[in-house]
Amino acid sequence: MKRTLLTFLIFGLALVFSSAKAQTNDLLPSWNEGASKQAIKQFVEAVSTKGESTFVPPAERIAVFDNDGTLWSEQPLYFQLAFALDRVKALAPMHPEWRDQQPFSGVLEGDLTEILAGGEHAVLELILATHANTTTEEFATIVKDWLATAKHPKTGRLYTNMVYQPMLELLAYLRANSFKTFIVSGGGIEFMRPWTEKVYGIPPEQVIGSSIKTKFELRDGMPVLVRLPEINFIDDKAGKPVAINQHIGRRPIAAFGNSDGDLQMLQWVAAGSGERFCLYVHHTDADREWAYDRNSSIGRLDQGFNEAQARGWTIVDMKRDWKVVFPFNE
């Protein structure tokens, strides 16, 4: 009994010390010292310090993150579009009509001009047409199988390796300070959920995205949810605050994005009372990642850039602020 007691005490002590250490250590080692890192830390300390007028109860420490271009790369194509293109090729033998029908014919001929010109909406349309008519569980398996093997055309890496190391640290830093981290993405909710927990530490119930409709059916007495080729919700621009309200039901206190598609989400978060934090990732690093903003068809940052400057939101200069970009750079 005495030995058991001692074990308890030592274990408790180890917990106390490791937790104290975690608070004082730099949890953002891939962030260069500078205004961006400083602003993040100041905000987190302000809302986490008991007794301060800026303190926010843990339950209300909600942080929302865009995914494409904010947590992982989105060039030269949204990764979900790369997945969709591979699905078109895989399904083409069963769809001879696709040979004469855009956007499928373009995909099969390797000409993506029409799709790229249409931006995130065109992507969603392609996804709708190619990703329905499976059950939700079948679809999750298809996504996982693809991610296990498909390689990015530039880096040759798995897509789930092309996440931003500084943002992984930021997610973990926020959670270490009792934040609940959510994804709010224009990407497909069921495209993200099979892997976000493993890659970002964000469980499926904290992933919000665009969706197609599903239908409950009994198949030989077994219930399934069938994915229908019909848009349910597009989680982009003014849709983001709507989706945040629908899924979370309270206003986040911090928002992270990289494009004009995130602007309304940042506005919605900024307009709440008390301490607020809004951050844009600005893609400025053509060597280590990509450099693009106002004129890009993917991840355009134009109006949002102006508003961020005018309101004093944090703008991360990827080249200047990030010591490493991808985990495999370390």
Added chain:
Amino acid sequence: MKRTLLTFLIFGLALVFSSAKAQTNDLLPSWNEGASKQAIKQFVEAVSTKGESTFVPPAERIAVFDNDGTLWSEQPLYFQLAFALDRVKALAPMHPEWRDQQPFSGVLEGDLTEILAGGEHAVLELILATHANTTTEEFATIVKDWLATAKHPKTGRLYTNMVYQPMLELLAYLRANSFKTFIVSGGGIEFMRPWTEKVYGIPPEQVIGSSIKTKFELRDGMPVLVRLPEINFIDDKAGKPVAINQHIGRRPIAAFGNSDGDLQMLQWVAAGSGERFCLYVHHTDADREWAYDRNSSIGRLDQGFNEAQARGWTIVDMKRDWKVVFPFNE
């Protein structure tokens, strides 16, 4: 320093012992000993005991609860309908046309025949017509103000007092065993969220319900979400598994309901692999609450009752299984 260390150790020890005590004490004191209580405890122990083949990792311990008739009463009217009726009366001076228009004229004349005959759908329609055209924040305030003063016609109690004490204990017992508890209700998502955290310990992001559409707007530069008089989603029957998939993104392992409106949710949960638990609350207590099932227009339990019996789901007999019904009975 030595004294601080000692304080840490004693504090840690107190935590260890209080937590061990919580596990062995009866956390369901308002449940009579019997098959229902036994089934609940067996299930929770099976999924929580490390090393057992029935063990379920904490992240996957998701439990979903219907609200009306499962967590609080729903007679003689859904409580949200009582709220809606009061809203009709409050708004009537601004809507002279309601005097000649059903269902409003019926409400104003005190004749609810038409509304009751229509069931949960009719309720939702009335809610739509009377609850839109506010911002989400204004609406939350209206709900909170009503709940602070409105009294139940039979008990004279606040509606939020008419929650089931045994179910409050069950929610807490599940959470003490690392379950994440969600509400999945036909009721309005924004009608529930202002009070579920305080009353049930369930935060807004774990509340799923029926909803109307909302729209993001900038009013003099300030973003608001405006509630539109348009159905977004009806979270009833086959809608419940769809909503669970949309909001949670994984299949719960336990489901609790009281009516045929919950049947598909229970089927969906039961059909997953591994340990599963499905429970129906059967309203059998005309003295302490109400007695109704197969022929009730509110909370009809007919097909679901048959299926529960055939599949061996737990059926709570309120009169037999519950020592007390409401917290104010204690």
